[in-house]
Amino acid sequence: MADVLLSIRDLSKSFNGVRVLSDVALDVQAGEIHGLVGQNGSGKSTLIKCLSGYHAPDPHWQLRVDGAVVTRGLHPGEPARLGISFVHQDLGVIGEMTVLENLLFHRLGENRRPYIAWRRERREASALLESFDLDLDPRVKLGSLRPVEQAQVAIIRSLMQLREGSPGGGQRRGVLVLDEATTFLDRTGRDSLHSLLRSIAAGGSAVLFVSHDIGEVLSLADRVTVLRDGRVVETANSAELDADDIVGLIVGGDRSVRLDDAGEAGAALASEDSDDVLVMDRDRPRKPVGRLTVSGLHGLHVRDLSFEAGQGEIVGITGIVGSGWEFVLEHLYGASPAWRGRLQLDDQGYDIADMTPRKALEQGMVFVPSERLSQGIISELTLEENVMLPVLDRSFLGGRLRLREMSRACKQVLHDHAVHPPQPSRPIGTLSGGNQQKAVLGKWLQLRPRVVLLNEPTQGVDVGARQLIFKLIREAARQGAVVLYASSDWDEVSRLAQQVVVVADGRVAEILSGAAVTVDRIAASAYQGTRRSADLARASDMWSEA
Amino acid sequence: MQEGNQRVAKTEKSRYGESFLRRFGVVIVWAVVVVAFSAAKPHTFPTTSNFTTLFASQAPLGVLALALVIPLSAGDYDLSVASVLSFSSMLVAVLNTQHGIPVGLAAVLGVAFGATVGLANGLICVLADIDPFIVTLGVGTFLDGLTLWISKSAPVSGVSEHLVNLVVVHRFLGLSLEFWYLLVLAVVVWYFFEFTPTGRRVLIVGRGREVARLSGLRVKRIRILSFVSAGALSGLAGVVYVGTSGSADPSAGTSLLLPAFAAVFLGATTIAPGRFNPWGTMVAVYFLTTGINGLAQLGVSTFVEQLFYGGALVIAVLLSSLVGRPSMRKARAAADTAGSSAGPGGGPPVGAEPSTVAPSS
Numbered sequence: 001m002a003d004v005l006l007s008i009r010d011l012s013k014s015f016n017g018v019r020v021l022s023d024v025a026l027d028v029q030a031g032e033i034h035g036l037v038g039q040n041g042s043g044k045s046t047l048i049k050c051l052s053g054y055h056a057p058d059p060h061w062q063l064r065v066d067g068a069v070v071t072r073g074l075h076p077g078e079p080a081r082l083g084i085s086f087v088h089q090d091l092g093v094i095g096e097m098t099v100l101e102n103l104l105f106h107r108l109g110e111n112r113r114p115y116i117a118w119r120r121e122r123r124e125a126s127a128l129l130e131s132f133d134l135d136l137d138p139r140v141k142l143g144s145l146r147p148v149e150q151a152q153v154a155i156i157r158s159l160m161q162l163r164e165g166s167p168g169g170g171q172r173r174g175v176l177v178l179d180e181a182t183t184f185l186d187r188t189g190r191d192s193l194h195s196l197l198r199s200i201a202a203g204g205s206a207v208l209f210v211s212h213d214i215g216e217v218l219s220l221a222d223r224v225t226v227l228r229d230g231r232v233v234e235t236a237n238s239a240e241l242d243a244d245d246i247v248g249l250i251v252g253g254d255r256s257v258r259l260d261d262a263g264e265a266g267a268a269l270a271s272e273d274s275d276d277v278l279v280m281d282r283d284r285p286r287k288p289v290g291r292l293t294v295s296g297l298h299g300l301h302v303r304d305l306s307f308e309a310g311q312g313e314i315v316g317i318t319g320i321v322g323s324g325w326e327f328v329l330e331h332l333y334g335a336s337p338a339w340r341g342r343l344q345l346d347d348q349g350y351d352i353a354d355m356t357p358r359k360a361l362e363q364g365m366v367f368v369p370s371e372r373l374s375q376g377i378i379s380e381l382t383l384e385e386n387v388m389l390p391v392l393d394r395s396f397l398g399g400r401l402r403l404r405e406m407s408r409a410c411k412q413v414l415h416d417h418a419v420h421p422p423q424p425s426r427p428i429g430t431l432s433g434g435n436q437q438k439a440v441l442g443k444w445l446q447l448r449p450r451v452v453l454l455n456e457p458t459q460g461v462d463v464g465a466r467q468l469i470f471k472l473i474r475e476a477a478r479q480g481a482v483v484l485y486a487s488s489d490w491d492e493v494s495r496l497a498q499q500v501v502v503v504a505d506g507r508v509a510e511i512l513s514g515a516a517v518t519v520d521r522i523a524a525s526a527y528q529g530t531r532r533s534a535d536l537a538r539a540s541d542m543w544s545e546a
Numbered sequence: 547m548q549e550g551n552q553r554v555a556k557t558e559k560s561r562y563g564e565s566f567l568r569r570f571g572v573v574i575v576w577a578v579v580v581v582a583f584s585a586a587k588p589h590t591f592p593t594t595s596n597f598t599t600l601f602a603s604q605a606p607l608g609v610l611a612l613a614l615v616i617p618l619s620a621g622d623y624d625l626s627v628a629s630v631l632s633f634s635s636m637l638v639a640v641l642n643t644q645h646g647i648p649v650g651l652a653a654v655l656g657v658a659f660g661a662t663v664g665l666a667n668g669l670i671c672v673l674a675d676i677d678p679f680i681v682t683l684g685v686g687t688f689l690d691g692l693t694l695w696i697s698k699s700a701p702v703s704g705v706s707e708h709l710v711n712l713v714v715v716h717r718f719l720g721l722s723l724e725f726w727y728l729l730v731l732a733v734v735v736w737y738f739f740e741f742t743p744t745g746r747r748v749l750i751v752g753r754g755r756e757v758a759r760l761s762g763l764r765v766k767r768i769r770i771l772s773f774v775s776a777g778a779l780s781g782l783a784g785v786v787y788v789g790t791s792g793s794a795d796p797s798a799g800t801s802l803l804l805p806a807f808a809a810v811f812l813g814a815t816t817i818a819p820g821r822f823n824p825w826g827t828m829v830a831v832y833f834l835t836t837g838i839n840g841l842a843q844l845g846v847s848t849f850v851e852q853l854f855y856g857g858a859l860v861i862a863v864l865l866s867s868l869v870g871r872p873s874m875r876k877a878r879a880a881a882d883t884a885g886s887s888a889g890p891g892g893g894p895p896v897g898a899e900p901s902t903v904a905p906s907s
Contacts, residue, residue, distance in 0.1 A: 335760055361762040369760055378754040380820060389750060389761050392743035400741035 003030040005206045006084070006175045007064040013046050013057050013230075020046045021057075021230045030173055033197060033207040035221030035238065037214060039250055041489070043230040044210055048179050052079055052086055066173060083174035085158040087181045093154050095143025100125050102142050103157050107164070128156060132196055148189030151181060152196055159200060176200060177208045182216065183322035194220050212320040214246050214527050228252050243527060251490075251523045288312075288480035289345045289364070289450045294332065297341030297352055301327050303506040305341070309482045309499070314473065316497030316517075317486040319526045324506035326370070329453040329486050333360045333367040345451070361390075364450030368440055368457050370486075372433070376440045379429025383419070384410040386428045387443045417442035418468050434465020441472050452476050452483045458492060470496055490522045502526050572816035572826070576833040583840035590843055598721055602714065604835045605724035606631065606787040607802055611809040611827045612728075612735050613779030618810060618822045619739070620772040621752035622678040626667060626686035627780040627806065628799030630660045633693045634784025638709075639702040639794035649706040657781040663689065664777020668770030678773075693796045703793030713789025724786055728828075731779070735824040748772060749821070805855045809834060812862035834858055 004027045011024040021043045028034045038044045049055045051063075056073025063070045065082040079085065093102050103125050104116070125138045134152055142150055155176070162174035178197070182190050197207050197220065211217050217224055218238050225235040226249040234249050290311050297305040301324040309315040319325040331338035334355030341352035345363060357367065369375035377386050388395070388410050395406040407424045414422035419431070419438045428436055437457060444452070454473065458466045473496065477483045487493050493500055499513040502525040510525035567574075584592040610627055617624040634656035641652040667685055671678040707715075714722045739745035751758045751768045758765050788794050812833070813826030834855065841850045 333760075357760050358762040358764070367760060374754075375756045375760055378750065378757055381749070381753060385746065385749070389746070389763075392746055396743050400737070401743065401746070403741075 002027075004028070004064075005030045005032075005066055005173060006208070007062075008051075009062040009064075011047065011050060011057050011061045011063075013043075013050060013055060019230060021050070024227075024230075024232055026225055026232065026235070028175060028206045028208055029223075030204055030206055031201050032223060033201050033209055033221045035217035035224040036208060036210045036227065037212070037217055037224060037246060037250060038227035039490070042227040042250070044227055045179070046230075047227070048086070048177060048210060050074075051084060051177065053077075065175065080161050083162055083172060084177060085161045085174060086177045086179060087151070087154045087158050089180045089183055091151055091154040091181065093142055093150055093157075095141065095150075097142060098139055099136055099142055099145070099153055100138035102153055103138070103160060106157065106161055128160070132156065132199055134196070146189070148185050148192055151185060151189070151193055154181070155193070155196060155200075159205075162205065173204045173206075175206045175208060177210070179210045180212065180321070182211060182213070190216060212322060214243050214250075218243060218246070226250055247523050247527050251519055287450075289482050291344070291346055292451060292482045292484075293342075293344040294328075294352075295342045295344070297328065297331060297338060299324075299327055299331050299336075299338040299341075301506055302331070302338075302503070305503065305506070305508055307501045307508060307511060309484060311482060312477050312480055313499065314477050314483040314485055314497045316493035316500040317484060317503065318488065318490060318493050318500060318522060319503035319509070321488055323504050323526070325486055325501075325503035326455070326488075328501075328503070329367065329455050329484055330369075331355075332484070333357055333365060333453055335367060335369065364447075365453060366444035366447060366449040366451070367453040368437075368444060368455060370456035370459060372436060372440065372460070377428050377436055380427055382425050383414060383428050383431075383439055384424035387413055387424075387439055387446075390443060390447055413442045413446045414439065417445065417472060432462065432465070434461040434469075437461050438465060438468060438472070441469065445472065445476055448479065449476070449481055452481050454483065454485045454487075456487055457485070458487070458489065466492075490519045490526075493517075494519050494522060504528055568819050569817060572812065572829055572833055576829065576836060579833070579836055579840065583836070583843070587840070587843045591840060594720070596839070600835060600839055601832070602722035602725045603790070604831055605713075605722075605728045606783050606790065606798075607805055607809070607835070608728040608828065608831045609731060609783035609786055610780060610802055610806040611813070611831055612731055612824055613776045613783060614806055614810045615735060615813075615822045615824055615827055616748070616779075617678070617769075617772045617776045619752045620748045620769055621755065622671065622769060622772065624664075624667065624678065624682045624773060624776045625803070626663060626682040626689060627776055627783075628803035629686035629689035629693070630663050630777055630780035630799070631784040631787060631802060632794075632796060632799035633663075633689045634660050634781040635787045635794040635798055636693045636697050636702065636784075636796060638785055638788045639705050640696050642706055642709075643702060643704045649709045653709065653785045656785050657778055660781020660784070661774050661778035664774040664780075665770070667777065668773030671773070672766045672769045690796075690800070697794070697796045699796060701793055701795045703791075705788050705792045705794070707792070709785075709789045710792045713786060724790060727786065731782075732824045732828050739823070744768075804852075804859065805831075805834060808855045808859035808862060812858055812865075815862055815865045830858075830862075 006026075006028040008024060008026040011021055011026075012019065013021040024043070024047060026034075026036075026047075036044060036047070046055060050057045051074070053074035053076050059072075061071065063074075063082075065084060068082055070078075070082070074082075094105070097105070100118075100122055104121060122138050129136050129138070134149075134156070136145070136149060136153065142153060145153070155178070158176055162176065163172055176197075182193060185193065197209070201207050209217065209221055218241065221238050223235060224238045224241060224246065226233050226246060228250060229252075233252075288311050292309045293306075294308070295306040301322075303324075305324075305328060307315070307317075317325050317328050327336060330336040331341065331352055332343060332355065334352075334357050338352045338355070343350045343352050343355070348363075350359075350363070360367065373379065384407060388406055391409075392401070392406075395402045395409065410424040411422055414424065417438045419435050419442060421431075428439060431439065437460075441457070452473070457473075458469055461469065470492075473483055473485065485493065485497060494517050497517060499511065500517050500522060501511050502509045502522055504526055509528050510521075512521050512525070580592075590596060610631055613627050614624060637659060638649070638652040638656045641647040641655065642649045647655075663685065667678070667682050670676060670685075671681045713724045713727075716723050718726055737745075739749065747758070747763050748768055750761070751763060751765050755765055758768075784794075784798075787798055809830040810822055810827050812830035813824075813828070814820065814822045815826070816829055817823055817826035819826075838851050838854050841854070842848075
């Protein structure tokens with residue numbers, strides 16, 4: 001009988017009546033690396049958050065860790081006592097502090113001793129690092145280390161937490177959860193992390209490894225669990241699966257059907273005067289962009305990316321999380337700096353490395369950022385102050401802002417974009433996420449932009465608002481704008497876009513168009529890059545074994 | 547003043563939808579304080595001469611507080627304003643009395659000097675991306691040293707009567723002209739924030755630098771210019787200060803820094819709650835000085851001034867944070883549901899949080 005270290009039974013979780021996890025059962029064995037995969041929204045992160053005590057699961061679940069049984073939500077700190085510890089994507093390390101300080105700071109809350117015996121701590125830390133063949137000096141600042149070394153420190157710290165959490169104080173087995181902690185590491189970095197994780201597992205602990213990268217999971221994990229729509233659809237030995245099997249399990253069978261949007265929530269979208277001229281600036285009407293071309297875009301996470309889009313077209317940009325698609329639009333808009341690349345709007349060419357939001361706006365480009373609350377809106381300011389920001393000068397007549405006219409114009413924009421309630425004086429933060437996002441769209445679409453860049457515009461938005469947002473986007477395209485739509489939701493992308501640029505490993509994996517725009521095809525090419533790396537990894541494993 | 551208040555009230559009520567009590571709480575408390583002191587000291591407190599002094603004597607503080615409203619709205623602290631006041635007033639006094647420079651020119655130089663200091667603050671903070679709190683603290687202390695140097699550490703008196711006449715001696719409707727200058731300045735600042743696109747943009751820059759940047763605003767330029775205008779207005783406050791007494795004191799500013807901050811933060815809880823605003827600031831200035839004036843008349847010792855200003859600042863900040871809390875909670879809840887699945891938002895968190903404890907409503 002296998003030695004089960006962590007066992008979850010009947011784990012369900014609902015938010016406002018919507019079930020995100022249903023009766024999840026999961027066993028992780030001692031000495032095992034267990035992969036957990038699934039699409040965005042499959043419930044992976046909710047599962048991890050239930051384990052870490054961030055969310056309380058619905059009643060009647062059971063968690064068993066090395067013999068101890070819990071049936072209620074976990075308190076903060078409790079997972080560590082039970083023997084579960086986490087390394088998240090952001091690693092939770094502080095670059096300004098030394099390796100040693102980073103390794104120790106979780107202890108500072110405990111106050112077990114009135115002073116810190118630095119010399120002894122350093123000796124112990126060095127010994128621990130050495131025992132895992134890590135050549136790291138505890139005295140250097142963490143920020144000066146390579147990303148992979150920082151990740152190693154984070155993992156070692158979790159391991160220390162596990163060991164220290166044990167009541168007896170001695171060595172103890174535990175479960176180390178890596179929550180997409182390798183997403184932003186390069187391949188060699190990942191390889192060296194893998195050997196660290198393998199030696200941790202060899203010591204009798206278990207590793208629960210959450211990742212989007214199927215290739216990585218297949219080459220690292222002993223067993224893999226696949227989540228889809230909040231349920232466990234499969235747990236199997238990774239030797240028995242190949243990447244195609246997993247992609248199939250992740251996406252599910254019947255998703256290729258293109259849902260039609262006939263039954264949309266019927267809000268009045270005044271399609272007003274649809275003259276063919278696009279207006280960014282009333283005094284200087286602009287011609288629509290006939291053809292947008294991006295070529296050779298390089299940045300921190302993207303490499304040699306090129307694609308095209310035409311007038312009135314909606315082009316999806318997607319991939320698995322961390323593959324680089326998230327940054328494409330930010331680069332084009334100048335929101336985050338690119339290294340190089342060229343943007344061509346008909347006969348006008350621009351160096352993307354020199355792009356700034358201001359310049360982009362002057363060319364008739366608008367950008368809806370993915371982080372609405374920090375980049376898109378200012379919650380405590382009114383709808384009017386948020387929405388009318390780009391058109392303030394229109395209301396500045398005879399030396400003063402015409403507040404009444406501005407308020408009226410704002411009301412019109414809110415109405416046109418189905419923002420509810422359409423009250424310009426309301427703080428935007430008091431609206432629902434969907435209405436906030438419609439207001440942001442209104443803020444930019446009222447300019448009649450030539451190019452619309454949307455980064456995850458439906459994040460944190462309810463289903464009804466989502467339909468309206470789609471409608472607004474289609475309307476913008478119909479009026480002649482080029483729409484680039486970046487999203488991690490393949491279902492959405494496949495419904496909305498006529499053409500999809502799939503990014504894998506920072507490069508264009510494939511450009512799909514027409515009938516090829518389906519969730520299956522997107523999934524296949526998004527995971528293609530990782531599949532290749534899986535083959536490579538297997539090949540190199542074989543070499544090292546030989 | 548009254549008329550101005552009513553006009554603000556009318557436009558603001560519809561725009562912010564705040565309750566009357568929240569918007570006029572400080573005004574009401576002020577009225578209560580006036581009534582209470584009048585009852586306690588019927589012969590000295592509610593007299594024309596007391597009120598005219600009360601209103602006019604605080605003009606330098608009022609101008610200084612208005613100077614602060616601008617960078618605070620843009621999300622930047624400026625701790626050097628009081629030192630600019632000291633230096634500018636000393637510069638005017640020294641140039642006029644010891645170098646025979648006409649007082650008008652000296653006053654212009656005082657204001658210009660303030661603007662220059664503001665420019666230095668802005669360039670250092672914005673271009674080198676350093677926390678304004680520490681930069682302006684250093685610049686202010688440096689200026690204090692300069693002030694002591696040019697004054698040989700002693701007050702300088704005997705400034706031309708032209709200036710004194712124009713500031714305190716001449717009166718309009720029974721109040722010294724300096725009060726009317728302050729009022730005009732408050733109108734200007736109010737107009738700027740209410741009725742100009744630039745004023746709106748300053749507000750956006752102060753509340754959400756990243757939003758501002760992505761909306762194509764010239765964030766750096768706006769921040770630098772807000773430092774420049776704070777410097778120029780502080781220089782002007784220095785000129786008004788010399789005008790009130792005909793002399794300059796090297797430590798003049800030191801005792802005004804905290805009251806100015808107290809007034810601006812307390813002002814942010816009233817009239818347009820949740821925002822640094824000129825009318826709220828004016829109300830707060832006079833509320834604070836009324837309190838001190840009354841307590842002094844009751845025979846309380848001079849330390850009451852510090853108790854009062856210090857206490858008011860802390861209470862103001864506390865109030866605005868309590869006022870802002872519900873919506874903060876909501877925003878955080880929204881962040882919880884929205885967050886999680888995103889990749890890293892790319893790019894450095896430019897400016898990030900405004901460094902002010904900007905009260906949010």
